Amino acid sequence: MLLFTPGPTPVPESVRLAMATPTLHHRTAEFESIFKETRRLLFGLMKTDEVLMLASSGTGAMEASVTNLCKDTLLSINSGKFGERFTKIAKASGLKSIEITHDWDTAVSVEEVLDTLKAHSSIDAIAMQISESAGGLRHPVEEIAKAVKALYPHIMIIADGITAVGVEPIDVTHIDCLIAGSQKALMLPPGLSILGLSHKAIETIGEGKGYYFNLASEMKKQQQNTTAYTAPTTLIMGLKAVLEEVESKGGIELLYSQTALRAKATRRALEALGLHSYPHSPAKCMTTIDDSDAQAIRDILKSTFSVNVAGGQDHLKGKIFRINQMGLIEPYEIVWVVNAIELVLAKLGRRDFDGTASRVFNEVYFNTMLGVN
Numbered sequence: 001m002l003l004f005t006p007g008p009t010p011v012p013e014s015v016r017l018a019m020a021t022p023t024l025h026h027r028t029a030e031f032e033s034i035f036k037e038t039r040r041l042l043f044g045l046m047k048t049d050e051v052l053m054l055a056s057s058g059t060g061a062m063e064a065s066v067t068n069l070c071k072d073t074l075l076s077i078n079s080g081k082f083g084e085r086f087t088k089i090a091k092a093s094g095l096k097s098i099e100i101t102h103d104w105d106t107a108v109s110v111e112e113v114l115d116t117l118k119a120h121s122s123i124d125a126i127a128m129q130i131s132e133s134a135g136g137l138r139h140p141v142e143e144i145a146k147a148v149k150a151l152y153p154h155i156m157i158i159a160d161g162i163t164a165v166g167v168e169p170i171d172v173t174h175i176d177c178l179i180a181g182s183q184k185a186l187m188l189p190p191g192l193s194i195l196g197l198s199h200k201a202i203e204t205i206g207e208g209k210g211y212y213f214n215l216a217s218e219m220k221k222q223q224q225n226t227t228a229y230t231a232p233t234t235l236i237m238g239l240k241a242v243l244e245e246v247e248s249k250g251g252i253e254l255l256y257s258q259t260a261l262r263a264k265a266t267r268r269a270l271e272a273l274g275l276h277s278y279p280h281s282p283a284k285c286m287t288t289i290d291d292s293d294a295q296a297i298r299d300i301l302k303s304t305f306s307v308n309v310a311g312g313q314d315h316l317k318g319k320i321f322r323i324n325q326m327g328l329i330e331p332y333e334i335v336w337v338v339n340a341i342e343l344v345l346a347k348l349g350r351r352d353f354d355g356t357a358s359r360v361f362n363e364v365y366f367n368t369m370l371g372v373n
């Protein structure tokens with residue numbers, strides 16, 4: 001079965017093997033040197049002033065960022081399930097919250113954010129997804145961060161990059177907190193989250209907030225290459241192996257360009273079959289198609305062609321399917337996926353099979369690789 005869900009994503013063999021070594025005690029020089037090297041590699045990925053690793057799923061880092069960086073009112077951008085989650089976290093943490101809500105195919109604009117800030121002077125943090133995984137949507141986070149900081153330098157910008165870090169280069173100049181998670185673009189099993197912080201965020205954190213998710217106490221320890229509580233040693237060894245694997249495959253910049261090209265070629269191939277790309281501004285982490293046969297397409301893909309793609313959640317259940325683009329994916333795998341989708345459409349009687357999908361994918365992908373067009 002080809003796992004093509006946008007999280008969890010397949011774990012490379014070298015990484016699985018690195019995690020199969022005997023368990024290390026976390027308070028040892030041996031583990032501290034692994035931690036130190038992982039931190040060094042992470043700084044290269046995140047490009048932020050500080051990085052922290054937490055033993056939690058991505059939502060833990062979302063909560064930690066909100067409770068440590070927001071003191072009064074959180075503005076969150078809800079174009080899907082994960083944006084909505086920031087509002088729920090603010091409410092559960094006793095913070096005030098304001099939400100800009102959109103359909104799941106529609107990104108927020110810079111103007112809307114600025115208008116909302118003008119109307120609500122108590123907002124001291126903004127949380128948004130770089131890629132909203134619910135519909136495969138890209139928000140213009142960097143532009144928003146830049147515009148906000150020009151007018152309100154004190155407002156903390158929290159960017160959930162769980163499906164963006166490791167997918168595309170992110171300009172962190174105006175971002176205070178960048179979040180990543182293990183089981184999506186980082187090709188690891190679930191259970192590790194990462195926070196990249198700006199100097200300004202570190203100032204704002206001060207003494208920190210809460211107990212387990214107190215970022216000040218965590219930071220103090222991690223700067224000494226250890227953790228406040230028991231470290232997720234196996235996942236950290238896995239993360240080190242992932243970052244080394246990416247290096248050995250040509251580096252992160254190459255992965256970014258391959259991912260962008262793969263996402264573009266996939267979308268073009270599926271559009272050539274008459275399928276429709278759901279989000280108005282597609283993210284590079286996944287290809288999302290809305291279709292009245294979405295459920296049947298997924299079922300047949302799995303049962304007949306050994307391809308597992310994700311469906312939609314809530315009101316989009318049965319209405320969309322989502323194909324992962326995150327991680328080290330071989331072109332021959334994704335070519336099979338688009339070809340299988342074309343075969344499914346033939347089975348459903350929607351169009352005759354003529355190899356369009358793989359031809360278009362190959363033209364877009366390999367012509368760009370060869371420098372044609």
Ligand SMILES: *Cc1c(COP(=O)(O)O)cnc(C)c1O
Pocket residue numbers: 007057058059060082129131132133160161162163181184190
């Ligand atoms: C998956 C995901 C999360 C939540 O992460 P968990 O690891 O499930 O807690 C948050 N944000 C985005 C954009 C995601 O895709």
